[in-house]
Amino acid sequence: MGGALVTTLGALLYPAMLRLQKINSAPERVIATPATGPLTEADRDFVVEVRAAGLWEYPVGQTALRKGTTKAVKTAGKHLIDGDASLDAASRTVAGQLDITMPNQPSPQQQSFVAKLNADSGKQFDTDMATLLRATNGRILSTIASVRTTTKNTLVRALADRANGIVLDHITVLENTGLVDFGQALFQETTAPTLPAQDVTPPPPAATQPQVVLTPPANSTLSPSPSAG
Incomplete structure (x- = not known):
């Protein structure tokens, strides 16, 4: 594959407007036809979303280890770090095989989540x-x-199979803290976003910026990413 074609494909396979909260309504337009099967806009956006989620959840997990006041909160932090590192490796592998350009930063909205939690303390x-x-x-x-x-x-x-198990694990350990405000969580989960598209879209990486890698903990309990055929 020539360099010009690679550049064109890479540009095509980075979302100009990633609707993270509305991915289910993304057009099913096929944007590439690799040997592993047709790739749609929704498929591409999902791979990018998995990466972006880890880029903000992983540092929150690290913060939970430092600032959490209960064992259950620290346990949740460990699971976030372990699971997000595993999914990060899996999503980057898939992206490399499908020529999907991956972000190096979470979306502005996700960065605001990190900032809020960094400003919090105690309970x-x-x-x-x-x-x-x-x-x-x-x-x-x-x-x-x-x-x-x-x-x-x-x-x-x-990737969806792997993400399903890890996200369910994250939900379980978060609920096990006994601190989830389910009314508020459900409201946040189901309310349509009112932010402009650029606030919920991870910025594309700078051309000269090395790819950020989320390092798995030394005591990781998750197996390496399986290869998909």
Whole structure:
């Protein structure tokens, strides 16, 4: 494949407007036809969304280890770090095989989540972290179900399978903190976003910027990313 074609494909396969909260309504337009099956806009957006989610959840997990006031909150932080590092590796592998350009930063909205939790302390941090992450993981679980049942691409299907188990684990450990405000979490999960598209879209990486890698913990309990056929 020539350099010009690679550049064109890479530009095509980075979303100009990623509707993270509305991915289920993304057009099913086929944007590439690799050997692993047709790739749609929804498939591409899902791969990018998995990456973006890890880019903000992983540092929140690290913050939970430092600032969490209960064992359950610190346990949730460990699971976030472990799971998001695993999904980051899997999503980057899939992106490389499908020529999808991946972000190096989360969306502005996701960056605001991190800033808010960094400003919290004590029990306020514990409660806000548990509720916010429960809402965002609940939202992406719905996305996983939609992509898993509609994609015709085997790599995207395998990523959805892996994400499903890890996101369910995150939801479980967050609920086990006993601190989730379920009314607030459900409101955040189901309310349509009012932010402009650029606030919910991760910025494309700078051409000279090395790819950010989320390092798995030394005591990771998750196996390496499986390859999909």
